[in-house]
Amino acid sequence: MVAADWRASRLAPRRAAVSRAQVETVSGRALGAFGLVFGAQTVPTAIDQSAFLVDGAGAAMMAVLYGAIAALAAATFTRVAVRGAALAFATLYVLCLLAWPFLVVDTAGMQQQTPWLYYLCTVATTASVISVPAAPATAYTTAVPAIYGIVRLTPSGGAAPPLLAVLDTMYAVILGVVVLVIITMLRQAAESVDAAQEAALQRYDVVARQHANEIERVKVDALVHDSVLTTLLSAAAARTPAERQLASRMAGDALRRLEEAAIEVPGTADRADVSVLARRLRAAVTGFSAPFVVRVSDTSGVELPVEAVDALSSAALQAMVNSVQHADGPIGRVRRELEIRGVGAGGCVIQVVDNGSGFDPSQVPASRLGLRVSIDERMANAGGSARIESEPGRGTRVTLAWPAGVDGGAS
Structure with a gap:
């Protein structure tokens, strides 16, 4: 139902x-x-x-x-x-x-x-x-x-x-x-x-990050359950020297795993499947006032660092927001597309395309942070790249790539 x-x-x-x-x-x-x-x-x-x-x-x-x-x-x-x-x-x-x-x-x-x-x-x-x-x-x-x-x-x-x-x-x-x-x-x-749409997207980004934190907490809980509690139960049940030796090895392994988890930097060592990124962007598209045609290809088995997934997701969301707010076409006439494409085993290219009014990127004031900070700098800080192609009256194409340089074959 x-x-x-x-x-x-x-x-x-x-x-x-x-x-x-x-x-x-x-x-x-x-x-x-x-x-x-x-x-x-x-x-x-x-x-x-x-x-x-x-x-x-x-x-x-x-x-x-x-x-x-x-x-x-x-x-x-x-x-x-x-x-x-x-x-x-x-x-x-x-x-x-x-x-x-x-x-x-x-x-x-x-x-x-x-x-x-x-x-x-x-x-x-x-x-x-x-x-x-x-x-x-x-x-x-x-x-x-x-x-x-x-x-x-x-x-x-x-x-x-x-x-x-x-x-x-x-x-x-x-x-x-x-x-x-x-x-x-x-x-x-x-x-x-x-403004309401922008605020809703910002709230969505916060919720997405909270969801990532919850996943991290569940992962730690699973580590404690699988390693620490299992070791304690094995040690309590050990009766023979062999069982005590096994419990000792399990304790050493549990301590090593806990140390690795303690020094692990979230978002750097963690990796996520590109399908997670695709699901996140598909969910975001449903909240826009204008429709996007979504295409996903070659994502099977492609994994990216969590930091790269967050950067691609946030930059793509900003590009879609810009298209909805500034493509400046009559209702129902502007076609918007979102393409998510895996590259090799550890790369991804996202394109946000519309055939709206377009603009001259060189004329965008420095005070407008949507392109410079939310897209360009965000991708650069994560080790990726962003390319914005637009002309007045000819539409706009935003290409996001991680790592930088993998977008050479983007259509």
Whole structure:
């Protein structure tokens, strides 16, 4: 019954938790899509109002803003330089808005008309939310509609009545604040999920180490039972000189084994089968919000020092955490793989691969410890090696090898 329930839980669909990277991807692509829609809607009005501007100014303004919108949409759907493209559009929009009163030469023609820039105001405020932290985004969301309201009052902006200018300003502010609040709340919720997942993995690592300590305790208990107690019982039952001589030899052997156990350094002399490592990582995979395809090969009879098993396990867990948190793909689209392969009688190679957004390893700040300490240094301290291969938009491959140098034939 228990086995059946366990199999049912494994087969039941698991709802994927939304990570910060996924929130950024969805928000960015929504901005790119709506920017194209809103931009397309303003084209007829922009063409009509170009006649009221300095010759060539209308065409230049349309080329700048519509080109920025197209670049923003391309960046959001390729997940390359999204924040830079959003910041560029938000900046260009403000510059165009400030330049508008100086470019309009036919103020009579603009009477009772709404400058076409107004319809892109929400796109610009959303771009600021995507590209900068909450505080400057809040300032932008309130300041830019206020600038538009001032322009709206001037003859070049249609000489709108003050009440209408205020209403237009407040409408743009409300829309911008709603978008700001929604994205900020989603980011905070996703960060909480990421933090909870990281804490769960850390707790798992502690439990795994406690389990290793328990195994060591059981081993010592078995040594005491098999050697010490057996020797004491044999000595107590000895009646003949031969039996006493046997008990004496057994006592000497027990003392030698106890001395060896006392000076043994845990994690150095102890060895564990690679299958133990595979079971540990398989168990960890079930706790992730994103699925991994797990492949295990050539592990039969392969044994590693316990220290190497701990290092490989911890580094692989960190690599999988990084993939789940930063691969930055839409839910269900990123493929993640975990391969565990034995090499010879005492070597192992682990690969954590995904086809997500990737990154430039040379651009990772030194303050980010996940790669430098949790993977590189951990493997190096245990006598192994770590190789990280990644490019923006091309996915990531992390190769862990013990001992160092055995990964030459890794695929």
